[in-house]
Amino acid sequence: MLKIKDIVFSVPDLDASEKGAQKSIINRVSYTFEAGKFYAITGPNGSGKTTLAKLIMGIYPVTSGSIFLKGTDITHLGITERARAGIAYSFQHPARFKGTTFRDLLSIAAGTEDEDALAKIVARVGICSLDFLDKPVDSRLSGGEIKKVELATTIARNPKVAIYDEPDTGIDLWTIDPMVRLLKREQETHGTTTIVVSHNRAFLAAADTLLLIRSGRIAYAGDLDGASALLEDLSACGYGDICEGENNVRCYR
Amino acid sequence: MLDAIDRDLLKAVADLEGIPKGAYNIRKNGQLLGREVSANITIETNEAGNGIVVRIKPGTLNESVHIPVIVSQAGLHDVVYNTFIIGEASDVTIVAGCGIHCGSAKSQGHEGIHEFKIEKGARVKYVEKHVALGEGKGKRALNPTTKVFLAQDAYAEMELSQLGGVDAADRTNTAELSAGSSLLITERVMTDGAQTAISRNEIILAGENSKANMISRSVIRGNSKQDFYATMDARAKCFGHIECDAILMGNGSNETVPSLKARHPDAELTHEASIGKIADEQLMKLMSLGLTYDEAVNRIIQGFLK
Numbered sequence: 001m002l003k004i005k006d007i008v009f010s011v012p013d014l015d016a017s018e019k020g021a022q023k024s025i026i027n028r029v030s031y032t033f034e035a036g037k038f039y040a041i042t043g044p045n046g047s048g049k050t051t052l053a054k055l056i057m058g059i060y061p062v063t064s065g066s067i068f069l070k071g072t073d074i075t076h077l078g079i080t081e082r083a084r085a086g087i088a089y090s091f092q093h094p095a096r097f098k099g100t101t102f103r104d105l106l107s108i109a110a111g112t113e114d115e116d117a118l119a120k121i122v123a124r125v126g127i128c129s130l131d132f133l134d135k136p137v138d139s140r141l142s143g144g145e146i147k148k149v150e151l152a153t154t155i156a157r158n159p160k161v162a163i164y165d166e167p168d169t170g171i172d173l174w175t176i177d178p179m180v181r182l183l184k185r186e187q188e189t190h191g192t193t194t195i196v197v198s199h200n201r202a203f204l205a206a207a208d209t210l211l212l213i214r215s216g217r218i219a220y221a222g223d224l225d226g227a228s229a230l231l232e233d234l235s236a237c238g239y240g241d242i243c244e245g246e247n248n249v250r251c252y253r
Numbered sequence: 254m255l256d257a258i259d260r261d262l263l264k265a266v267a268d269l270e271g272i273p274k275g276a277y278n279i280r281k282n283g284q285l286l287g288r289e290v291s292a293n294i295t296i297e298t299n300e301a302g303n304g305i306v307v308r309i310k311p312g313t314l315n316e317s318v319h320i321p322v323i324v325s326q327a328g329l330h331d332v333v334y335n336t337f338i339i340g341e342a343s344d345v346t347i348v349a350g351c352g353i354h355c356g357s358a359k360s361q362g363h364e365g366i367h368e369f370k371i372e373k374g375a376r377v378k379y380v381e382k383h384v385a386l387g388e389g390k391g392k393r394a395l396n397p398t399t400k401v402f403l404a405q406d407a408y409a410e411m412e413l414s415q416l417g418g419v420d421a422a423d424r425t426n427t428a429e430l431s432a433g434s435s436l437l438i439t440e441r442v443m444t445d446g447a448q449t450a451i452s453r454n455e456i457i458l459a460g461e462n463s464k465a466n467m468i469s470r471s472v473i474r475g476n477s478k479q480d481f482y483a484t485m486d487a488r489a490k491c492f493g494h495i496e497c498d499a500i501l502m503g504n505g506s507n508e509t510v511p512s513l514k515a516r517h518p519d520a521e522l523t524h525e526a527s528i529g530k531i532a533d534e535q536l537m538k539l540m541s542l543g544l545t546y547d548e549a550v551n552r553i554i555q556g557f558l559k
Contacts, residue, residue: 059537079540089541095534098470098498100556108552109542153542 001035001193002056002087002161007065009048009055009216025051027216028065033161036191038184040198040207042231048216049197050092053163056195057089058082069161086160092169092197094150096138102149103133109156125152126182143170151179155186161193162186168200180206255286258325258387262352265384267321277319278305280333282326294318294345304334304366307347311340311372322351327391328359334366339375339407350382351397353418355389362394369400371407371434379411385418394421401427403434405460414441415450416558422450432460432489439468441558444477444505454483458491458520469497470557473505484512487520495524500531500557502550 006028013023026048033039041049054060056067058079066075069085077085097105107113110121122130128148135141137149147170154162164183168176180202187194196203204210210227212220220227255263255272259281263269272279272287276294279286290296293313297306307318324331337347351363371377385393401409415422428436442450456465471479485493495511513522531553539549 057541059541079537080543080545083541083543091534091538091541093534095532095538097535097553098557099559100553104552104556105538105542108539108544111543157542 001070002033003031003068004056005030005066005068007055007067008063009051009060010063024063025216026055029216029218030065031211031218031221033193033195035160035193036187037208038187038194038196038206039209039211040196040204041211041213042197042199042204043213043219047213049213050165051216052213053089053165053195053197056161056163057087059089083157088154088157088159088162090150090154090162090164090167092165094137094146096141096146097136098138099136100138101134101136102128102152105137105149105153106133106156109153121152121156125155126178128152144172144175147171148175151182155182158190159192161195164194164196164198166197166199168198168203176200176202258354259286259323261386262323262325262354262384263321265386266350266352266382267319267348269319269321273319275317275319276307277321278307279319279321279323280331281323282329283331286323291316293343296320299334299336301334303332304336306336306338308338309340309343309345309375311342311375313340313343313345315344317346317348319348321349322363322365323354324351324361324363325354325356325387326361327355327357327389328361330360330362330364330394332364332366335368337367337369337377339369339371339377341372342374343372344376346378346380348380350380350384351395352383353385353387353393353395355385355387355391355393357389358391359389360392360394362392362396364396364398366398367400369402369409371401371403371409373404374406375404376408377410379409381411381413383415383419383422385420387418392420393418395419396423398425399427401429401436403428403430403436403463405431406433407431408435409437411436411438412441413438414558416441416443417445419444419450420448422448422452424450424452426452426454427456428465429457429459430463430465430491433462434460435464437466437468439470441470442479443472443474443554443558444479445474446477447475448477450477450479452479452481452483454481456483456485456493458485458487458493459489461489461491463489463491465491465493467495467497469495469499469509471497471499471507472502472554472558473499473507474502475505476503477505478507479505480508480510482510482512484514485522485524486514486516487522488516490517490519491521493520493522495526497524497526498557499528500554501529502531 009026010022013021511524
């Protein structure tokens with residue numbers, strides 16, 4: 001369904017002493033996401049998870065490498081074209097708008113203003129009520145509410161590939177399991193290829209395949225059991241190389 | 254009678270397809286075009302002969318008054334003084350607005366000075382739209398003034414908008430609030446090309462538990478310029494908030510100066526102000542829903558000015 005081939009994403013290395021030096025956030029990553037499967041992408045902070053997701057959506061342009069959707073090269077398509085080709089993206093920190101309501105966003109996402117059609121989508125998502133529709137998507141929404149809006153607009157696209165960047169940020173403990181079930185249901189009933197960037201074990205356990213990203217590369221691809229040892233390892237401090245011991249006052253661990 | 258240009262202007266400023274139902278006063282090119290009163294609403298020409306006095310009887314509920322102004326005569330600068338006396342415990346809507354149609358190289362303009370006396374416990378919604386249409390190159394100027402006096406427990410909601418075609422606008426809003434009264438002003442202004450718009454607002458929270466909320470939304474396209482000044486002057490235990498946001502597109506400029514003056518220890522005053530381009534995250538979100546860049550910009554502006 002979705003194939004990434006040798007993709008690299010580099011940015012200027014501001015810490016480097018030499019001028020014009022680059023550092024790679026994503027370093028020659030190749031992978032094929034199969035149609036209708038559920039993938040979880042995890043890894044330490046700063047490992048490149050969100051960057052990889054944004055490269056797929058076209059939010060960042062790849063420095064080199066290629067991206068194919070159902071065999072078509074989409075490497076040079078913009079966000080709009082990729083959205084129209086069937087990729088949808090749920091932002092970790094969704095945008096807030098003054099004057100734009102949930103109804104406005106949902107209508108754009110679904111391509112219809114029909115009340116019944118919108119109500120059906122809200123029912124299908126199931127985690128927010130109908131009276132939510134006329135709420136402005138502005139700073140008055142809580143962190144959890146805006147994530148539900150984000151999730152609903154992603155599902156309303158009926159995407160072939162749905163990417164969710166940390167969908168559980170700000171979501172209460174009691175909503176996480178229903179959210180996992182919702183994404184599984186979408187995967188199963190609509191055949192949505194689902195990619196979830198998350199640290200949450202509930203999403204990792206729900207995935208068919210777990211991708212562990214470390215230093216801009218895929219360190220592991222497989223099931224959760226197989227990843228246990230690596231995940232345990234990651235739970236230890238990642239600053240071993242420069243550690244000055246527990247007497248270092250700048251160590252917070 | 255209304256001609257085609259008049260109809261276009263009436264539609265644009267007052268959402269009217271023709272002569273309105275209920276009380277109205279239509280002024281065209283400085284002259285009275287039509288007037289209708291109702292059992293509870295009287296409209297009379299003022300003593301100086303340069304405007305009208307609209308009186309709403311105490312206890313009048315759910316009635317409306319339309320008072321649009323049309324300026325289509327080349328070179329005309331119309332100045333009008335209107336007074337509104339909203340009787341105790343009434344609840345009414347007043348729809349005003351000025352439409353300029355400029356068909357020549359001569360400048361045209363309108364200055365409407367509207368004074369509101371909102372009596373005890375009365376509620377009024379005031380909707381004012383300003384537009385300028387026409388192919389003429391003449392400068393179209395609109396300089397409205399509103400002065401609002403709210404008696405005890407009175408409530409006023411004012412929607413002021415100017416969404417296109419006006420070359421120069423210099424607006425002044427003043428308000429004085431008595432105990433328990435509330436005022437909500439929402440101003441929306443869009444300018445383009447070399448247009449300029451200034452909005453000056455002075456709100457005095459004089460009475461205990463008075464509340465005022467001033468919201469300003471500006472969209473500044475092309476090389477246009479908009480300036481916004483607002484002062485909340487609190488003289489009692491009260492609540493005041495100013496929220497002013499400006500979106501800059503093209504090479505426009507904006508000066509926004511919210512000012513809060515607390516002259517009472519229990520005054521609560523807040524403001525939030527922002528000036529900037531449309532946020533990238535908003536554009537990316539809408540593009541990820543399938544809109545093009547231009548469509549996304551339009552939707553964001555539409556929502557912002559809605």
